[in-house]
Amino acid sequence: MPDDYAYINTRVRVMRTKLLGGRALESALAAGSYQEFLRVLTETDLAPDMRETTAEGAGLPELDRALSQNLFATTQKVLGFADGEARREIQVLLMRWDLVNLKTIARGIVSGRGPEAILESLIPGGTIRPATLRTAAQSTDLASAAATIAVSGHPLARAMREAAAAYAATGRLLDLEVALDQGYYRHALQVARNTSLRRYLGREIDVRNALIARSTRGQPVDPQLFVPGGRLDAAGYSRLASGDTSGVPEVAAILDAPSLEEAEVAARRILDDAARNIAAGDPEGVGIILDFLRRKEIEIAKLRLIGRGKYYNLPTEQIRREVMA
Structure with a gap:
């Protein structure tokens, strides 16, 4: 397994060719119904994840699961190409989604949204294990959620403890979120060797x-x-x-x-x-991977927006404006 980016980037460049381009997204936007939108996706590389979406009675939850599975599989495939320092740097990129997920869990606990609503809002591309996220989402307070992350040994455990303490001191969500930001970037910059x-x-x-x-x-x-x-x-x-x-x-x-x-x-x-x-x-560094992961995240976000628009029969131009924003 390589500890450099030459091999990894070669593989990621191949994966990049399979991202949905403008023509595929335009076909999805032009679909006359939700079912036609799903058919368009089954003719792309997302097809293996789309089976559940076409079952009788399937709706948006099934689409969200399919897109989530695709994003998770994609990130794990990229991570699987690497070892050593390169793997740790790629994990840092994936931890951006851990940061978002910890903020989502914290906001959900503070606002009393409930575990299932919190879990539905999580992004499946990070490095925190799903079982850990589920347990944290079921916590009744921030300290318990922070303890769950700490038990898992995740690098952002300290940041989550500091975030819970910041909120306890001020009662402001902004203090909580900034503490998580500070912890994530502190860790990320310690790991990053690539200029x-x-x-x-x-x-x-x-x-x-x-x-x-x-x-x-x-x-x-x-x-x-x-x-x-x-x-x-x-x-x-x-x-x-x-x-x-x-x-x-x-x-x-x-x-x-x-x-x-x-x-x-x-x-x-x-x-x-x-x-x-x-x-x-920096074609021989982490840049290719960084750019690919952002493009993949954008692809999934756009498909979610289009899917919701088609499901609720919104005008195509309205969906287009939201997707292109």
Whole structure:
């Protein structure tokens, strides 16, 4: 099993050719019904995962399971190509979904959503075992959920404990989420040996700091909300929180966005561009894998949106606007 990227990237380039391109997505958008949409997908490489979706009485839950199975199988296949340091770096990329899942579990517990609703919202591409996620989602409080992650030995266990403590101290979800961010990026930067991976993680951190600064605009600057590891130091974050983007000019679109939804769209575009640029500039490093995983995540998200639109008979142009946002 290789500890370098030459072999891994060769295999991932083959996988990239099997992503659904513009023509396939256009066919899915053009489908006249939900059943026709499913038929389109059964004519793609997703076909092995789609059997349950066409059973009598099947609906959106079956589609979600099929897409989740496909994403999980894809991430595990990529991880299976690697060993040693390369494997640990790829795991760091997959842990981005662990970070999202831990936030989802924490929000669900705080808001009392219930285990099943939480589990339905999880992304199956991370590195935390499904059984651990299920147990954490069934917790009655954040401390219990953090203990479950700690027992599993996962690298983000410390971050989850710190997040639970932060929420207990302030009662603010933002403090909880930032503590998880800080823990994830602390671990990721310790693992990353690849220069392009460190550069991409730095860009992610810049974007996250911009989103935090936007959400706290008009409030006193709180240095505890700063996520270190990007191009800004604590003083630079303070300037960013005051609207000065001179240290990271590309995040201006996030601060200037008129709504949170548009700010998140701007953030995704910045990171998509960063992944493509790193893939082009470092063809023998982690960039190819990073770009592929982002494209796969986008593919699955778009198919979920199209599937829901077709299931509820929404106008095609309305679905298209949401998919292309």
